[in-house]
Amino acid sequence: MKLLLTSGGVTNESIRHRLQELLAKPVEECNALLIPTAQWGHPMCSPQSAWMSIAGRWPGQHDLVELGWRSVGVLELTALPSIDRDRWESWVRDADALLVDGGEAVYLAHWIRASGLERLLPELTETTWVGVSGGSMALTPRVGTQFLGWRPDESDETLGVVDFSLFPHLDYPGWESNTSESARQWASQIDGPAYAIDDQTAISVVDGEVQVISEGTWLAISR
Numbered sequence: 001m002k003l004l005l006t007s008g009g010v011t012n013e014s015i016r017h018r019l020q021e022l023l024a025k026p027v028e029e030c031n032a033l034l035i036p037t038a039q040w041g042h043p044m045c046s047p048q049s050a051w052m053s054i055a056g057r058w059p060g061q062h063d064l065v066e067l068g069w070r071s072v073g074v075l076e077l078t079a080l081p082s083i084d085r086d087r088w089e090s091w092v093r094d095a096d097a098l099l100v101d102g103g104e105a106v107y108l109a110h111w112i113r114a115s116g117l118e119r120l121l122p123e124l125t126e127t128t129w130v131g132v133s134g135g136s137m138a139l140t141p142r143v144g145t146q147f148l149g150w151r152p153d154e155s156d157e158t159l160g161v162v163d164f165s166l167f168p169h170l171d172y173p174g175w176e177s178n179t180s181e182s183a184r185q186w187a188s189q190i191d192g193p194a195y196a197i198d199d200q201t202a203i204s205v206v207d208g209e210v211q212v213i214s215e216g217t218w219l220a221i222s223r
Helices: 013-023 037-041 047-055 077-082 085-094 105-115 117-123 180-187
Strands: 002-006 031-035 071-074 097-100 128-132 165-167 193-197 201-206 209-214 218-222
Touching: 002 013, 013 128, 013 201, 013 209, 031 085, 037 047, 037 077, 037 105, 077 105, 085 117, 105 117, 165 180, 180 193, 180 218, 193 201, 193 209, 209 218
Parallel strands: 002 128, 031 071, 031 097, 097 128, 165 193
Antiparallel strands: 002 201, 193 218, 201 209
């Protein structure tokens, strides 16, 4: 897949331009599916926050569904095991973009596996994955114990689609746990390379090539 891993969504023109490059055709000609599943595993999320994502009502950030898509649908991964695969697989294959919302990354990774979506991902070579926060972190090898909100005593391992870990919402106003120093302490517990990115930054990955797109602040951290 073509990956656009963000912290806060498509929040500026640089990220939007990179999304347009990945899609390889105008957004207005593209069909997207929003995946809100990660929210159900995060203690800070709720039915109200899930609705805000689906309705495009997050104030001032988190632009996903209101980018001008030809169509936007909702794909709830927890429902897929109860649906015939021949039915939902066509929905995924027909999508130009998967808009994967934030929340609890380990919970999301669990449902990407349990739903059967993981087995399909290698075949979606022309599809763009647009992750937000937990929706980006689920593709990394580990999230670190700091970001475990679901089953906090269990493993922090996620899918390992990319070979780096991700610390989102760097220097987010009012979040004392998301400072640059906190990111470095977090990275000291993570094996391998890691990035800390703020909500004006995204990481693009295509055929293993990693590119940072930013109008804000980011750190590349190695243990």
